[in-house]
Amino acid sequence: MITLLRHIHRTYSIVVILAFSALFYPFYYLASRKPAGYRLLNLMRKLNSFLISTFIGVFYLFEYEEPLVKGQTYIYCSNHFSNFDIMIMCILAKGRFHFMGKEELLDNPVLKLFFKTIDVPVNRDSKISAFRAFKKVGDNLENGMSLIIFPEGRIDGHQYPPQLLPFKNGPFRLAIEKNIPIIPVSLTNVWKKMWDDGHKKGTSPGFCNIYVHKPVSTRDLNIDDADLLKDRIFDLINSKLVHK
Known part of the structure; x- marks a missing residue:
């Protein structure tokens, strides 16, 4: 019975996500046309993430070890076990921010509006692509735009319960080069609500x-x-993650 209810909720969640994506798409498109609209893109995806989460009945309890400084540029590093993770980081991030993510996200009709404007795609199999991506991210950081990155580089949809994968080096070299503080974020039990292999x-x-x-x-x-x-x-x- 519990399994059936979880699958019903998954179907409902997909419908909600698609509905809000369609609703917000025209506004995303208009805001992405000119750099002056980029700040609005972030505000809208924050709002979209909040509305989707509310309608599917998933709520977030944030515990801060210490308050974040308003106006400070950060690199947010988080584990990545769930399809909720991007929405959570949109809600969490302060001020101006952008993501760095795999090049395949350009194939998503909604996400490509972000990855062709404020976010930075990277082909990790190409040294030239990685160099260009980190150069662009470095420029954004110098201009006061925080970075959100999942240093594992991918979600392992096969291991259940999920375990933290080894981190890539790039974000940490960049943090040192640009003298940017890192905010480690533990999404402790999010995967229990929506694991990546949700089907x-x-x-x-x-x-x-x-x-x-x-x-x-x-x-x-x-x-x-x-x-x-x-x-x-x-x-x-890893110290705060729930593995059972």
């Missing part, structure tokens, strides 16, 4: 816990410390 497990309403760790400074680090920084962020995120 097997279904979805369910309820409360999701998000632990926002205090900023990790990169001020006194050099590029040789990138691996140590990566391991530190990995351990912080």
Whole structure:
């Protein structure tokens, strides 16, 4: 019975997501036409994420180790187990922000409006693409636009319960080069509501816990410390995850 209800909820969730995506698409399109509208793009996807979550009955409880500084540029690093994760990070991020994500997202009719404007796509199999992507992200950071990135690089939809995958080096080298503090974010039990392989497990309403760790400074680090920084962020995120 529980399994049936979860599958019904999954179908309902997909309908809600598609309905709000269609509703917001014309506004996304108009805002994406000129750079002056880019700030509005972020505001609208925050609103869209909040409305979708509310209508499908998923609510987020944010716990902050310490308050985030208004106007500060951050690199937000989070685990990535669920299709809810992007919406959560849109709601969490402060001020101007953008994502870095896989190039395949350009195939999504809605997401490509963002990845052709404020977000940065990357082909991780191409060194040239990665170099250009991190160059653009670095420029955005210098211009005061925070970055949201999932350093695992992908969701492992096969392992259940999900486990944190090894992190890529790029975000941590960039944080050191640009002297940007990192915000580790543990999406602790979100996968219990919507695991990536939802057609097997279904979805369910309820409360999701998000632990926002205090900023990790990169001020006194050099590029040789990138691996140590990566391991530190990995351990912080993993320390709050629910694996059962």
